[in-house]
Amino acid sequence: GDSVTQMEGPVTLSEEAFLTINCTYTATGYPSLFWYVQYPGEGLQLLLKATKADDKGSNKGFEATYRKETTSFHLEKGSVQVSDSAVYFCALNSGGSNYKLTFGKGTLLTVNP
Amino acid sequence: NAGVTQTPKFQVLKTGQSMTLQCAQDMNHNSMYWYRQDPGMGLRLIYYSASEGTTDKGEVPNGYNVSRLNKREFSLRLESAAPSQTSVYFCASSSQGWDNEKLFFGSGTQLSVL
Numbered sequence: 001g002d003s004v005t006q007m008e009g010p011v012t013l014s015e016e017a018f019l020t021i022n023c024t025y026t027a028t029g030y031p032s033l034f035w036y037v038q039y040p041g042e043g044l045q046l047l048l049k050a051t052k053a054d055d056k057g058s059n060k061g062f063e064a065t066y067r068k069e070t071t072s073f074h075l076e077k078g079s080v081q082v083s084d085s086a087v088y089f090c091a092l093n094s095g096g097s098n099y100k101l102t103f104g105k106g107t108l109l110t111v112n113p
Numbered sequence: 114n115a116g117v118t119q120t121p122k123f124q125v126l127k128t129g130q131s132m133t134l135q136c137a138q139d140m141n142h143n144s145m146y147w148y149r150q151d152p153g154m155g156l157r158l159i160y161y162s163a164s165e166g167t168t169d170k171g172e173v174p175n176g177y178n179v180s181r182l183n184k185r186e187f188s189l190r191l192e193s194a195a196p197s198q199t200s201v202y203f204c205a206s207s208s209q210g211w212d213n214e215k216l217f218f219g220s221g222t223q224l225s226v227l
Contacts, residue, residue: 004155034215043117043203043218044156089155101216103155 002027006090006104013080013111021075021107023064023090031092033057033066033073038087038106047075047088080111115139119204119219126194126226134189134222136204144207145187146171146216147179149200156203162187194226 007022025031032051036044048057053068062077073090090104117138126132138145147159158171162181176198178190187206191198201223205216 036216041220043205043220044216045218046215049215101158103157105153105155 002094002102004090004104006107010108016079019077019080023073025071025092027094031094034091035075036089082111085111117217117219119222123223130194131192137186138206142206142208146205147189148203151200196226199226
């Protein structure tokens, strides 16, 4: 079945540091890939997505590239801010008639001033 | 624009009690979903409704029932709450199912079953 594996957290960085959160997946067919972010006390929000191999999703300075050869979709940001502190979820949708978005376990990021 | 609204935000139940979690969206979305979020488990789909009048089981449906009351509203019912149902519950909606469409989430209901 489909699965998503994210790097274990928590991740603690200083402001302006470089961020990478690793995500790898197992899926049938050609899934769409997503990163969702959950700020404290809120629901999840879509951060970025990519729908086919070699696509790069980007938003708010975050980027992730759909790598079919390594089945990965790592999240990166060049310079994090305190306001980026949140839980980040990698997810995939393998499509078809089965309504099922598969989430990773989430990675807690804390950015200190 | 309210988006997805869930009530209540917090609830404490005793084992065996029943309750209904309410969810409403004002974006005219066709599809609605209920997830639970547990530490170290990510989000798991409980039930979903692809369109008004239809509901289907997700990954962890046992102990829950749902009702798609109309296009706007999708409720989740716990008939006899158990401690294993202590969790944070999220309702979500989307305009046309999964493919290439994003989910909009409510802010969650934190449920404790004692």
